[in-house]
Amino acid sequence: MSPQTKQRPSDPIAEAQRQWVAHGWEHAAPGMAAVVSLVRVHQLMMSRIEHELKPFGITFSRFELLALLMFSSSRALPMSKVSARLQVHPASVTNTVDRLVNDGLVERHPNPDDGRGLLVGITDQGIALVHSAAAVLNQVFTDLGLDEAERDQLTGLCNTYRRAAGDLTD
Amino acid sequence: MSPQTKQRPSDPIAEAQRQWVAHGWEHAAPGMAAVVSLVRVHQLMMSRIEHELKPFGITFSRFELLALLMFSSSRALPMSKVSARLQVHPASVTNTVDRLVNDGLVERHPNPDDGRGLLVGITDQGIALVHSAAAVLNQVFTDLGLDEAERDQLTGLCNTYRRAAGDLTD
DNA sequence: CGCATTTCAGCCCAACTGAGATGC
DNA sequence: CGCATCTCAGTTTGGCTGAAATGC
Numbered sequence: 001m002s003p004q005t006k007q008r009p010s011d012p013i014a015e016a017q018r019q020w021v022a023h024g025w026e027h028a029a030p031g032m033a034a035v036v037s038l039v040r041v042h043q044l045m046m047s048r049i050e051h052e053l054k055p056f057g058i059t060f061s062r063f064e065l066l067a068l069l070m071f072s073s074s075r076a077l078p079m080s081k082v083s084a085r086l087q088v089h090p091a092s093v094t095n096t097v098d099r100l101v102n103d104g105l106v107e108r109h110p111n112p113d114d115g116r117g118l119l120v121g122i123t124d125q126g127i128a129l130v131h132s133a134a135a136v137l138n139q140v141f142t143d144l145g146l147d148e149a150e151r152d153q154l155t156g157l158c159n160t161y162r163r164a165a166g167d168l169t170d
Numbered sequence: 171m172s173p174q175t176k177q178r179p180s181d182p183i184a185e186a187q188r189q190w191v192a193h194g195w196e197h198a199a200p201g202m203a204a205v206v207s208l209v210r211v212h213q214l215m216m217s218r219i220e221h222e223l224k225p226f227g228i229t230f231s232r233f234e235l236l237a238l239l240m241f242s243s244s245r246a247l248p249m250s251k252v253s254a255r256l257q258v259h260p261a262s263v264t265n266t267v268d269r270l271v272n273d274g275l276v277e278r279h280p281n282p283d284d285g286r287g288l289l290v291g292i293t294d295q296g297i298a299l300v301h302s303a304a305a306v307l308n309q310v311f312t313d314l315g316l317d318e319a320e321r322d323q324l325t326g327l328c329n330t331y332r333r334a335a336g337d338l339t340d
Numbered sequence: 341c342g343c344a345t346t347t348c349a350g351c352c353c354a355a356c357t358g359a360g361a362t363g364c
Numbered sequence: 365c366g367c368a369t370c371t372c373a374g375t376t377t378g379g380c381t382g383a384a385a386t387g388c
Contacts, residue, residue, distance in 0.1 A: 011338055012255050019241040025304070031311030034321045035215055037328035040257075042212040044335050045205055059353075071189040079370060085182050087210075092355060094371060099353095116363045116369045134195070141201030145334025150327055151204045157316065157324045158207035164315025165214050168181055229377075250345060262379060264347060269377095286345045286387045344388075349381105356376080364368075 013037055052140060056133045057103065061088075063137070065096055066105060066130045069122040076121030078111055105129060183207055222310060226303045227273065231258070233307070235266055236275060236300045239292040246291030248281055275299060 020029040105126035111117040190199040275296035
């Protein structure tokens with residue numbers, strides 16, 4: 001490679017913003033930067049979390065489902081409630097539950113209150129796994145790389161966005 | 171369904187945070203809330219963006235690739251550079267480029283400077299598509315639902331996180 | 341020679357759609 | 365009856381790995 005070809009890594013997002021401005025889209029450039037930055041942070045966080053969870057043989061979405069069940073009063077919930085709480089498509093819940101059943105972490109039971117539905121319950125093995133996985137994840141959550149004020153500011157801005165998007169009942 | 175069963179939608183994230191505290195993980199609860207909130211905002215933003223792009227027959231990652239090419243001096247880049255700039259795996263770039271070639275939006279050319287490599291160049295059709303799609307997306311970027319100060323604060327916090335994660339060359 | 345570039349086959353995961361079975 | 369719940373089959377997307385082809 002020729003000299004100068006190996007340029008400084010320089011932030012791809014800052015570079016994109018510069019191009020946006022150069023192209024006459026300066027009014028949209030800061031919004032674009034905000035979106036792409038958030039996408040990037042999401043990617044960094046998720047890959048960190050998935051990396052930590054790998055030894056446990058679960059993904060973050062599976063962890064979320066297990067944690068949800070563990071915290072419900074009877075350690076079991078109807079599929080429909082799981083879908084609503086995790087805000088994922090019912091067919092995706094079926095899919096995730098299938099995998100967790102395969103690994104012996106949850107079980108399906110008939111719902112005594114509604115013959116159409118099923119309950120998903122977490123097994124003892126699932127409970128044990130959530131505990132060890134949570135120990136590791138809580139470590140990550142506790143040391144995000146932001147101080148407490150910044151972390152709460154971030155949460156607050158997310159809430160502002162969610163409210164504007166109609167994701168919160170004001 | 172019995173009365174009271176149809177509860178207020180109440181924020182699933184706030185609920186999770188309550189459970190975290192109730193379970194003795196109060197030190198990690200705010201970090202958990204920050205992460206899950208950001209994941210949720212990412213989901214909301216992406217589904218909004220993908221919805222806007224649907225009429226154009228492209229996804230956000232394809233849009234990013236097209237925009238990158240359009241802004242490069244010769245409207246073409248080596249695969250390796252695309253991979254570095256978009257921070258995606260080389261095999262994923264091959265995949266995305268395949269689809270774009272299929273739709274006539276980009277073309278592969280031999281790289282005159284390096285016989286091993288290929289250049290991906292955007293076609294006239296690709297340029298036209300980026301222009302119309304950008305018009306719609308810039309609309310979204312301009313009106314995110316945050317005011318300018320909040321939007322820039324969000325970008326700033328993302329940068330702080332990225333720096334802590336080693337994603338920026340300090 | 342060792343190294344870089346790119347593709348390819350193959351895998352996993354998550355999401356969605358549309359159809360159907362079952363029971364309220 | 366219409367409606368809700370859930371599964372199932374099939375498609376799309378993206379991301380990754382490991383091996384091979386090519387040329388520096």
